[in-house]
Amino acid sequence: MSLAAAGRRGRAVLTGLLARHEWADHLVRAVLRYHERHGNHLAAAITFFSILNAVPLLMIALAAAGYLLWFNPELLAAVEAGITGAVPAELADTVEPVIETAVEQRNTVAGVGLVAALWAGTWWMSNLREAVSAQWAIPPRNPASLQRLLSDLLALVGLWLALVASLLVTAIGTGLGETVLRLAGWQGAGWTQLTRFTLGLLLGLAADWLIFFWIITRLPRTHGPVHGAVRAALLGAVGLEVLRHALTIYLGRITGSPGGAVFGSLLGLLVFAYLVSRFVLLVTAWAATVPENLRPEPEPEQPSAVVHAAAAPGRTGSGGGVAAAVAGAMLVGVLVGTRLHHGRRGPR
Structure with a gap:
């Protein structure tokens, strides 16, 4: 099979996959939106x-x-x-x-x-x-104004409240789970560690879902309805837990040496922050490409056309008069300069 035939067959398989599975088509739309809107930068x-x-x-x-x-x-x-x-x-x-x-x-x-x-x-x-x-294909706002800074400050306070609420959910849930295990007399059981891990994972997912739901619904500079925010926040919560556990495994392996304990931790945190930022924007692109949320792309502003009266046939406007006067003055200057030059040279 030639390379061209393999490419055509691969495109046909991909087209069929996208036609049969809506989630695959949605994922492709989200990735395209992410790259079109400069997600990495x-x-x-x-x-x-x-x-x-x-x-x-x-x-x-x-x-x-x-x-x-x-x-x-x-x-x-x-x-x-x-x-x-x-x-x-x-x-x-x-x-x-x-x-x-x-x-x-x-x-x-x-x-x-x-x-x-x-x-x-x-x-x-x-x-x-x-x-x-x-x-969300929302054009950027004008340079920062007092109203915009106050809005961003309120959003920052809202994010801190969401973080505090997520921590409270985790702390209360963990304490309640420990109390239930103690009252049931299961603290000495062999599967207590698994129970605690499962409970911590579920509470972490709940806290992450709360944060992502707030980011998707409250951070964009729009007040329109957001469809599919619950599913998008759940996708974000699961992905963030995967990234968090991957960072834990990475730091556990890299901190074995003195050099790795210093530079490996800093590099790991930097990479983690970058991956989380990319993932937040990708989840937002996924929410923005839900069919109910799709909105037309903003058209680029066209420069205003300046039509001079001289452009109309058979008419002479002020712009054409000024241009003709400047051209005439330049021609007269050239003729006068040439005449004076020949006059100075004269017969010897």
Whole structure:
């Protein structure tokens, strides 16, 4: 069989598959929408702003640790003793002042971290909303205005509330499951570990579904109805759990060596953030290509045509008069210059 015949047969098989299975046709539409709307580039931008936003969050975490140590002198002494015992003796006198300075400057670190987190988080949310809206074929908004920044700030608060709600669902569900196992007297059973893993997986899926449902329905810059959001959020929750477990396996294997513990973890987190960003946009493209959600692509703006009166036959407008005057002046200048040049040379 020739290569051309094999290609025709493969296209026929693919066409038949898409005609028989709606899910396959939907998946192809989603992937095409993802690439047409520059999903990879937008995911890279989201990853960059996510890493940038992590710096003020670390400052807030450091300030929170400073407050915790300041309110607990015994814990501060234990931390200092543990750190100084882990470093060489010649560095012990250098480490203790650093810890004390970090605790003393907790207010400054907290203030700067909160302001920076508010600023970076708002711009991170703005770029995330633009990327998600692009998958819905929604044209980008005008440069940032006060109303748009306030809308992005409210969206950021909504995302944090969704994250807190997902954590509460996981914590309450886990505690309830432990209570049920204890009351039933199954804590010593051999399959308790499997039960806990299954319960944790189901609670994780529920929390991820809540976050994806909020992203699909609330983040795009549109207020139209969203069909198929429940199924799209479920697809996103399952995919995110797969990525999370893959990252856990990767970090467990790479942190065996000192170099891998430092650079492998950072590289793994960076790749994980990029893959999650791509997956979020792909799930959004899947929701946007549900037949009920399909909307026509926005037509590119055409430059306004300027029609001069001189273009009309048999008429002379102001534009044609100006052009004729400029051409006449140039011709007169050339003739005068030529005449003066010959006059200066003259007979010798």
